[in-house]
Amino acid sequence: MIDANATPMEIAVLVVWAFIFLYLAFKFIQAICLVPTKSAYVVERLGKYKCTLEAGFHVLLPFIDRVAFVQDLKEETIDVPPQQCFSMDEVNVEVDGVIYIQVVDPIKASYGITDYRFAAMQLAQTTTRSVIGTLDLDRTFEERDIISAKVVEVLDKAGEAWGIRVHRYEIKNITPPLTVKNAMELQVNAEREKRAILAKSLGDKQSRINRSEGDMTEMINISEGEKQRRINSAEGKAEEILAIATATSEAINKIADAIEQPGGDQAIEMQLNEQYIQQLAGLSAKDRKIVLPANLLDFNQWLGTLGASNKQ
Template sequence: MMNDMSYNLPATDVAVLVIWGVIFLIFIVKLLQSIRLVPTKSAYIVERLGKYHKTLEAGFHALIPFIDRVAYIQDLKEETIDVPPQECFSMDEVNVEVDGVIYISVTDPVKASYGITDYRFAAMQLAQTTTRSVIGTLELDRTFEERDLISAKVVEVLDAAGEVWGIRVHRYEIKNITPPQTVRNAMEMQVNAERERRAILAESLGEKQSRINRSEGNMREMINISEGEKQRRINAAEGKAAEILALAQATSDSIVKVADVINQQGGQQALNMQLSEQYLKQMQGLSKENRKVILPANILDYQQWMTTIGLQTEAK
């Protein structure tokens, strides 16, 4: 009976049941959506009836279904934004291509949600325009040297705008500065020429130092040789002087001793006898060498010999 009644419900009642079922399902979905679990380093912007209501921080939160809704979800962690390559003209009218990367983070989720439509795109555009303006004040050679200047200027401009946008720019780094191919070829030639100049200069300085070292070595060698020769001569002279002095002293001592002996009794006769013996030995040696010797007329007269050589006076 009951089954027959269920199958015989009017079409209007079935439609009403379907509508209530859909409403109940929507209510369940909204109820589940009203329960929010906010992760760390995230912020949920809640609107009540289309107007900002509050900011949900990390943790569990329950909203009022159909009245409250999460309008924006902001990530508070530091993130990187690639700045695409762009063409810039330097002060000397050289076209270069520059790209970079921005490191930013959200400091005020409300301003980041309502202060600007897309703070990432805005930061990227502002970084590009600031880079173009800074490079326009620099010559091409300085653009490669003044990366820090360009980065600091971009960070300064982005920080001023970031106060309104609710973001903070930590740093901006230039990845590449690419000049035209012709300029790169000229720069490579310039670098090669500079490298060759430094190599030649280093080689010449090395050769100069080498010659200086050799000349100083030769000079010191000559000084050492001359000092050694000087010292040798001084030592030889001192040795010769000492030798002469010793001989003179010995001769003096011997003369004194001979004089003392002569003055003794029989000393003169002993001296005459010794001198006579030496004279005869010398005469014998001269005869062996075939030398001419003048002898007295009477060879057997010994007294005349002594008188001739002055060792004895003639008897009166």
């Protein structure tokens, strides 16, 4: 408490001491550091690097030690703004991308470069321009992986001195001029129509091949069926002829056996004469021609005249 009888000088001295006490208390409190996870505090002592504080509780010397830099050790993304690039065939394209980097050495990231983020972005832009300058426009759309790999390679070499690691670089957009874009769209449409015509022609060709193969298979099946039918018919006729011949042979053998019997030849002769007369009866009047013997009463002479008489 300030005495009511205190002079202005005494009051001023008390106020100064109060400020000094508050300042000292603030400095002592400031000397206590709580470092979060995935962070690093770079400490300087009297303007010179002293140590790097990792995650946890730390106490510094007031008025002597100070946290000069705070580095975030987590992976971070940096947008690379759009830039104009010329391809090898002198086409101006606009390219932008994104870099994924991480601080691996807080000391180099603090003292190796003023601003590693800005430096990485600028180096990514210049490397992208140089790589695209070696590629044709069509290849710039196809070789994104090559461009990204080249940028990562260059940034990694520079990042060794900057205390950072570049994990990857991705190209977000490659935008050609409007006239080139329209020409590319026409080319794509032409290629698409070409592929459609080719696919249609291939389909028509395959359809014709399938139909011809079907017709060929059908003709082969028909010819094979006809061949088998003729073979079956021939075999049937052969079996029929063989059966008739066998039956005829058996009949002749039976007739021969009958002739050998007593009176067999007379029976055969009578049978032949009867068949001959039946044949004459079956002839028409126009075709019938009869030769009669002189003696009609001699039956044997009549049959002999007809060629069917009994030969004794």
